[in-house]
Amino acid sequence: MSKSLEEIFNFQETADDCVKCGKCIPVCTIHQVNPDEVTSPRGFIDLLAQYQQGNLELDKNAKNIFESCFLCTNCVEVCPNDLATDMVIEEVRADIADKFGIAWFKRIAFYLLEHRKVMDVVMKFGFMFKTCAVAEDDKGRGLRARFSMPMVKKGRLLPSMSKVSFLNSQPEEILAPKQEEKNMRVALFIGCLANYNYVNIGDSLVDILKELNIDIFIPKDQLCCGAPAYFTGAVDSVERMTKANIEYFESFMDDCDAMLIPEATCSAMIKHDWQVFFKNHNMPEWEARAKKVTEKIHMATAWLDDNTELQNILKTRGTFDESVTYHDPCHARKVQGIYEQPRNLLAANYPMVEMSEPNRCCGFGGVTMQTEKFHFAEAAGKPKAAMIKNTKAHYVSAECSACKVQLSEAMNHAEVETIFKNPVELIAEALKK
Numbered sequence: 001m002s003k004s005l006e007e008i009f010n011f012q013e014t015a016d017d018c019v020k021c022g023k024c025i026p027v028c029t030i031h032q033v034n035p036d037e038v039t040s041p042r043g044f045i046d047l048l049a050q051y052q053q054g055n056l057e058l059d060k061n062a063k064n065i066f067e068s069c070f071l072c073t074n075c076v077e078v079c080p081n082d083l084a085t086d087m088v089i090e091e092v093r094a095d096i097a098d099k100f101g102i103a104w105f106k107r108i109a110f111y112l113l114e115h116r117k118v119m120d121v122v123m124k125f126g127f128m129f130k131t132c133a134v135a136e137d138d139k140g141r142g143l144r145a146r147f148s149m150p151m152v153k154k155g156r157l158l159p160s161m162s163k164v165s166f167l168n169s170q171p172e173e174i175l176a177p178k179q180e181e182k183n184m185r186v187a188l189f190i191g192c193l194a195n196y197n198y199v200n201i202g203d204s205l206v207d208i209l210k211e212l213n214i215d216i217f218i219p220k221d222q223l224c225c226g227a228p229a230y231f232t233g234a235v236d237s238v239e240r241m242t243k244a245n246i247e248y249f250e251s252f253m254d255d256c257d258a259m260l261i262p263e264a265t266c267s268a269m270i271k272h273d274w275q276v277f278f279k280n281h282n283m284p285e286w287e288a289r290a291k292k293v294t295e296k297i298h299m300a301t302a303w304l305d306d307n308t309e310l311q312n313i314l315k316t317r318g319t320f321d322e323s324v325t326y327h328d329p330c331h332a333r334k335v336q337g338i339y340e341q342p343r344n345l346l347a348a349n350y351p352m353v354e355m356s357e358p359n360r361c362c363g364f365g366g367v368t369m370q371t372e373k374f375h376f377a378e379a380a381g382k383p384k385a386a387m388i389k390n391t392k393a394h395y396v397s398a399e400c401s402a403c404k405v406q407l408s409e410a411m412n413h414a415e416v417e418t419i420f421k422n423p424v425e426l427i428a429e430a431l432k433k
Helices: 011-017 029-033 041-053 060-066 074-078 085-100 104-114 116-128 192-196 200-211 227-232 235-250 264-280 284-296 300-307 310-315 330-336 340-347 367-371 374-391 401-413 423-431
Strands: 134-136 143-145 185-188 215-217 258-261 297-299 324-326 395-397 419-421
Touching: 011 041, 011 085, 029 374, 041 060, 041 085, 060 085, 074 085, 074 330, 085 227, 104 116, 104 227, 104 235, 104 367, 185 200, 192 200, 192 401, 200 215, 200 310, 200 423, 227 235, 227 264, 227 367, 235 264, 235 284, 258 264, 258 300, 264 284, 264 297, 264 330, 284 297, 297 300, 300 310, 300 340, 300 423, 310 340, 310 423, 324 340, 340 423, 367 374, 374 401, 395 423, 401 419, 419 423
Parallel strands: 185 215, 185 258, 258 297, 324 395, 395 419
Antiparallel strands: 134 143
16 A cells, blocks of 8 residues: 555545546446446545535435445556545545444444354344245245345345354364374454355365364354444444454464455455554554454465465366356455465366456445445346356355355346355365365
8 A cells, every 4th residue: 555544534635646537437336337426436535525624514415425335446456546445435434424323223233243142142043033034045045035124125135044153063173184293273264144144164164174184273252353334434343343353363363373264355354454443543552463463364265275285185186067257356356466366276176267357346335235225236236147147157156255145146136047156165065076
């Protein structure tokens, strides 16, 4: 990052540095589905400068505009002046939350993400009574809403529910099959969707690490990474969750060679946004602690490809006829520069077919986009579903459960037969060949 955070969060300086070249316009996810100069990166930046100068009131209209950004970082990737539009949008959302408050359903969600035991009980009851409100999708992609509910219309595809969460189904310590003089020891941070909804992701990662003869530590007291609250502007929730996680990570990180996260958004939040958050809120001690604990944290496929013999092992196993197309999650390729490693591992056993724009945002966009502005998410998902359909691939893969939620709904709506699977799920299946 070429600019300091102080410069980035000075909205006027950011606006002055914008040369209005327009390179951000064609790649902007919200502008693609709502072609208005106001909802474009340079439009956001100009409005933020006017807000800082006192010329723009942060009213409901401004709130609506600033909450329309998908935070996909496409604009940041192409900007000749490295303007971090996503970061200034995140900052103004904290001001929005201060002025307008946080919607009741978001407050409930953030409370549950902070209190794991309460969340466990709620999800268990949800699983028990899920048939009252939802039905299993016939393609196994998730659950369909039987009737319209608050923020969810009838027929919408929702994430699956598991009877037991990943953290509650696995032991804390899993020793490698062969105990050698110095086994590697790896901790797992699972992410909320993979913990409660898509548990096969964590189970598959455990299977892979067992195959590699690596000791596994599953820290049971981990909380949400804070990303949903951070992107919504819920500063207090972010601070509590990040501090609790950092203190917990410090208690075991020295005894681990790495902590793996099979989720792009969680990984980017922990490795990048934690430090930004503490820097911006003038907490240098916590910024330093965040930096220290994240030195060993990696996205799962990146670490597995860069630090183990997994790719060579996969090449000794059989190949599948089912082809795979890979979607690049925004928080993987654009934020962390990770896109080659998952493809390297998958290509050992699956025919790979690239879609026309693998780096295009799927349109998930966060809590607000998935609830109050879902019409934008739907519009952004349609072209991505069409790209996937054109590949005729059996699977579409991405190391991100938020992308799974969004793309599964988009593909169901467009009647695309392709099935979404996290790369670690496909890799685990290949190891069984």
